[in-house]
Amino acid sequence: MLSCRELVRHSSEYVEGELTGWSKWSLKLHLFICRRCSRYVRHLRTTIDALAMLGRGQTEPSREFMARMQQRYRDWAVAHDQPGS
Amino acid sequence: MTTNQQTAEEKQLIARLLARDDAAFEQVVREYYPSMYAVAAAIIGHALADEVVQEAWFSVLGALPRFEGRSKLKSWIIRIVANEAKSRLRKESRSVSLEAINESWATDPRFAPAGHWHTPLPNWESDTPADLLAAEQLRDCLKMRMAELPDNQKTILNLRDMSGLEMAEICNILEVSSSNARVLLHRARDKMLRVIDKFQRLGEC
Ligand SMILES: [Zn+2]
Numbered sequence: 001m002l003s004c005r006e007l008v009r010h011s012s013e014y015v016e017g018e019l020t021g022w023s024k025w026s027l028k029l030h031l032f033i034c035r036r037c038s039r040y041v042r043h044l045r046t047t048i049d050a051l052a053m054l055g056r057g058q059t060e061p062s063r064e065f066m067a068r069m070q071q072r073y074r075d076w077a078v079a080h081d082q083p084g085s
Numbered sequence: 086m087t088t089n090q091q092t093a094e095e096k097q098l099i100a101r102l103l104a105r106d107d108a109a110f111e112q113v114v115r116e117y118y119p120s121m122y123a124v125a126a127a128i129i130g131h132a133l134a135d136e137v138v139q140e141a142w143f144s145v146l147g148a149l150p151r152f153e154g155r156s157k158l159k160s161w162i163i164r165i166v167a168n169e170a171k172s173r174l175r176k177e178s179r180s181v182s183l184e185a186i187n188e189s190w191a192t193d194p195r196f197a198p199a200g201h202w203h204t205p206l207p208n209w210e211s212d213t214p215a216d217l218l219a220a221e222q223l224r225d226c227l228k229m230r231m232a233e234l235p236d237n238q239k240t241i242l243n244l245r246d247m248s249g250l251e252m253a254e255i256c257n258i259l260e261v262s263s264s265n266a267r268v269l270l271h272r273a274r275d276k277m278l279r280v281i282d283k284f285q286r287l288g289e290c
Contacts, residue, residue, distance in 0.1 A: 003200025009190045012271035016252075036205035040278075043206055047278040048246055050214035054227060055247030059119045065135055069114050069142065070107065076146055077105035 002026045007037045011044050095158045099149060114142065117159065120248040121166045124258060127240040128170035129177075137173055141166035160254060167258035188272060209285045217281060226290035230280045231273075238273035245270055 007030050013019050014027050031038050061069075101109035121141065126134040144165050152161065190196075197203040211217045218224055231239060240259070244250045252270075256263050284290065 003196075004202050005190055005193065005196040005200040008196075008275070009271070012274055013267060018267075036202045039206055039208065042212075043209060043278055043282065044274065046209070046212060046214055046217065047274060047281055050217050050227075050281070051242070051246040051274075051277060052249060053214045053218055054224065055119065055243075055249070059122050061115060061118045061122075062135075065139070066111065066114070069139060070111065072139070072143065073105075073107065073110050073146075076143065 002030045004030075004034060004037050007031070007034075008040055011037075011041050015041065015045055015048070095154070099152065099158070102146065103149060117162060120159070120163060120244075120250065123240075123243045123248045124163055124166050124250075125170045127244060127259065128167060129174050133173065134170075137170045138166060140173075141169040144169060163250065163254065163258065206282055207286060209281070211285070220284070222290065223281065223284045226284060227277060227280055229290065230276065234273055234276065238269050238276075241266055241270045242273035242277070246274070 007014075007027055010019065010023070010027065014024070019027060031041060098109060098113060102113065118138065121138045122134050125137040125141070129137055141162070145162055148165075152158070195202065195204050209217075211219070231242065234242065241255060244255045244259075245252065252263060252266060255261075256266050259266070280290070
């Protein structure tokens with residue numbers, strides 16, 4: 001039978017639904033009888049969701065960056081205005 | 086038959102960008118910034134990431150009239166920023182290495198030699214992401230520990246979990262095998278899980 005260590009090692013693939021066939025079933029079976037690994041997998045899902053949530057609040061563009069972008073967008077617009085179009 | 090994945094929303098956005106709509110441009114630049122920045126920084130480093138994102142946007146605008154909507158707009162833009170970063174990297178003749186390092190599960194002290202749990206995780210008091218992240222100390226701690234991850238693990242964690250890109254897309258941009266990427270991703274996630282676990286048990290980072 002699959003060891004807890006092996007289960008933990010492949011748990012990301014399991015939660016992302018990337019496992020198929022026997023590997024998937026052997027993990028499912030192990031999780032059915034092992035509370036410790038079930039808890040690990042539950043915490044792993046929570047961790048992944050927490051990271052996504054943390055990611056949503058991260059890296060805003062700086063004000064200088066936005067100002068530069070706006071300026072260049074206007075320059076680009078002027079350069080691409082065809083006469084008569 | 087033509088496959089057309091372009092949504093009405095995307096079509097409208099493209100039309101607004103081509104019609105020199107400042108507000109639409111600002112909105113889309115802000116919206117895509119975290120993913121674009123993560124990709125650029127992953128390839129070329131933080132110092133030049135902003136510059137690369139900026140250049141990528143002007144390649145995007147230039148090519149936009151010919152965008153055929155065979156892929157989603159965001160995927161297309163992500164590919165452009167990746168290419169921009171890579172060509173920049175070639176100019177600087179540096180290279181990135183994303184080899185998976187061999188941190189062994191075999192010697193992981195959480196498991197007994199036979200492979201069962203030696204020190205199993207306890208239940209967590211806060212069990213939802215929102216509850217967990219309500220603690221500012223934990224948010225800071227996660228960011229700090231993330232910054233300390235090996236570059237390759239940090240990059241993949243950032244692109245996959247923080248920015249929500251698809252694995253296939255990530256392997257494509259970074260030119261890594263999917264098995265390699267998976268190993269790195271899971272290592273990084275497992276470390277972040279342990280950061281949360283320690284915080285839950287001891288209230289410290
Ligand atoms: Zn187990």
